[in-house]
Amino acid sequence: MVKVNVKFSVMFKDATGTTATTIDVSGETVKDLIDALIKQFGPKFGERILDEKTGGVRRFINIFVNGKDIRNLQGSDTKLEEGADVRLIPAVAGGKEFFGLTQDQIVRYSRQIILREVGGKGQKKLMRSSVLIVGAGGLGSPASLYLTAAGIGKIGIIDSDRVDLSNLQRQILHTNDDIDRPKIESAKEKLQKINPEVKIITHNERFAVENALDIVGDWDFVLDGSDNFPTKFLINDACVLKRVPFSHGGVLRFVGMTTTILPGKGPCYRCLTPEAPPTGMIPTCQEAGVLGAVPGVIGAIQATETIKYLIGSGELLVGRTLFFDALEMRFEEFELKRSPNCPACGDRPLIKDLSQVDYGHVCEVRF
Amino acid sequence: MAEYKVDRKIDIRGEVCPYTFVKSKLAIEDLKSGQILEVIVDHAPATENVPRSLGSEGHKVLEVVKIDEHEWRIVIQKA
Numbered sequence: 001m002v003k004v005n006v007k008f009s010v011m012f013k014d015a016t017g018t019t020a021t022t023i024d025v026s027g028e029t030v031k032d033l034i035d036a037l038i039k040q041f042g043p044k045f046g047e048r049i050l051d052e053k054t055g056g057v058r059r060f061i062n063i064f065v066n067g068k069d070i071r072n073l074q075g076s077d078t079k080l081e082e083g084a085d086v087r088l089i090p091a092v093a094g095g096k097e098f099f100g101l102t103q104d105q106i107v108r109y110s111r112q113i114i115l116r117e118v119g120g121k122g123q124k125k126l127m128r129s130s131v132l133i134v135g136a137g138g139l140g141s142p143a144s145l146y147l148t149a150a151g152i153g154k155i156g157i158i159d160s161d162r163v164d165l166s167n168l169q170r171q172i173l174h175t176n177d178d179i180d181r182p183k184i185e186s187a188k189e190k191l192q193k194i195n196p197e198v199k200i201i202t203h204n205e206r207f208a209v210e211n212a213l214d215i216v217g218d219w220d221f222v223l224d225g226s227d228n229f230p231t232k233f234l235i236n237d238a239c240v241l242k243r244v245p246f247s248h249g250g251v252l253r254f255v256g257m258t259t260t261i262l263p264g265k266g267p268c269y270r271c272l273t274p275e276a277p278p279t280g281m282i283p284t285c286q287e288a289g290v291l292g293a294v295p296g297v298i299g300a301i302q303a304t305e306t307i308k309y310l311i312g313s314g315e316l317l318v319g320r321t322l323f324f325d326a327l328e329m330r331f332e333e334f335e336l337k338r339s340p341n342c343p344a345c346g347d348r349p350l351i352k353d354l355s356q357v358d359y360g361h362v363c364e365v366r367f
Numbered sequence: 368m369a370e371y372k373v374d375r376k377i378d379i380r381g382e383v384c385p386y387t388f389v390k391s392k393l394a395i396e397d398l399k400s401g402q403i404l405e406v407i408v409d410h411a412p413a414t415e416n417v418p419r420s421l422g423s424e425g426h427k428v429l430e431v432v433k434i435d436e437h438e439w440r441i442v443i444q445k446a
């Protein structure tokens with residue numbers, strides 16, 4: 001027989017009529033205490049605290065013995081000492097699940113669960129989804145930050161670069177302290193700090209003809225955050241061949257563009273631009289420059305499209321190309337139709353495997 | 368107070384807005400169309416916010432009843 005001090009949440013007050021009591025327990029475990037409390041306060045209290053089906057303590061009720069959660073002790077077999085302090089509290093901020101989400105997840109994602117188009121169902125879809133981001137630079141930074149914050153289950157990042165001082169003007173994942181570190185390492189560290197629940201997979205390698213098909217095949221969606229035409233065409237061709245949906249994005253100076261490609265359900269990037277422009281025709285970023293906030297806008301749109309695709313809501317940028325002109329501060333939209341002659345997704349596609357295509361020299365200039 | 372055949376009951380006393388709505392929404396998503404959810408709250412603003420928000424999602428608010436000094440019962444039918 002032990003005497004213990006029990007404090008209740010006001011949640012139980014209607015059944016107990018009090019928020020604190022000192023009670024004699026004939027046994028010596030938490031289970032014996034619960035039996036004693038039910039004897040004292042009656043079946044209404046029992047209903048409140050015990051699960052109808054299992055007869056055990058309800059999942060949403062936390063029991064603390066001398067400040068420790070009994071789940072971390074011996075559960076209802078936890079021994080009580082004379083004079084022990086026991087608290088019974090509903091799990092408002094604990095780790096137990098409520099309709100498939102933990103309390104932390106409910107709080108973390110509450111502002112998007114509230115949205116009718118997302119809800120708990122959409123959130124759970126995001127948590128089961130995987131997205132590959134090619135490039136942890138100007139587009140990949142904002143995109144990966146928002147996708148991680150939104151709770152995508154698994155995010156892959158492929159980039160072989162190291163952080164350079166000249167990147168920091170727009171690649172907001174990286175900081176002064178990261179200079180010379182591999183970008184994927186810097187990226188993973190920041191993203192895990194924002195949301196430790198997301199699984200971040202890093203590939204410290206170039207996205208190239210040799211690995212493109214193997215890599216894209218593993219993901220539900222791919223986000224093109226690359227900075228050069230050869231990679232953009234490679235992403236397109238690999239995704240079209242593997243039927244992986246992706247978001248295309250590109251920026252230069254004050255302008256950006258983006259479109260969403262669902263292979264088999266709309267045009268692809270080669271329908272718009274069958275071949276890469278010859279070297280020298282379009283200036284590189286190094287020559288032309290870019291305002292840092294422009295990839296911020298485009299990368300954020302790409303993240304939005306990714307989320308919409310994954311939860312199946314809204315109108316995607318499929319068959320539409322969105323142009324953003326920051327100087328004029330204007331968005332324009334152009335229709336994009338699937339071309340029957342497209343070398344990637346046309347009626348008789350020429351590109352049947354990536355080794356047939358000359359992707360040319362991948363430019364080293366990062367933007 | 369009308370009696371309804373309640374299919375799911377959640378006791379979210381201790382929760383405040385917006386979590387009263389978020390949890391009610393998670394619970395109602397788990398029901399089938401036409402089924403009835405009962406929500407017990409002890410946060411006064413929730414008696415307006417939860418019915419309004421669930422109502423705007425198309426669900427039918429059947430009743431909001433004060434059952435104790437600081438406790439309310441909200442009964443909703445899933446659309």
Ligand SMILES: [Zn+2]
Pocket residue numbers: 267268269270271272338339342343344345346
């Ligand atoms: Zn095409």
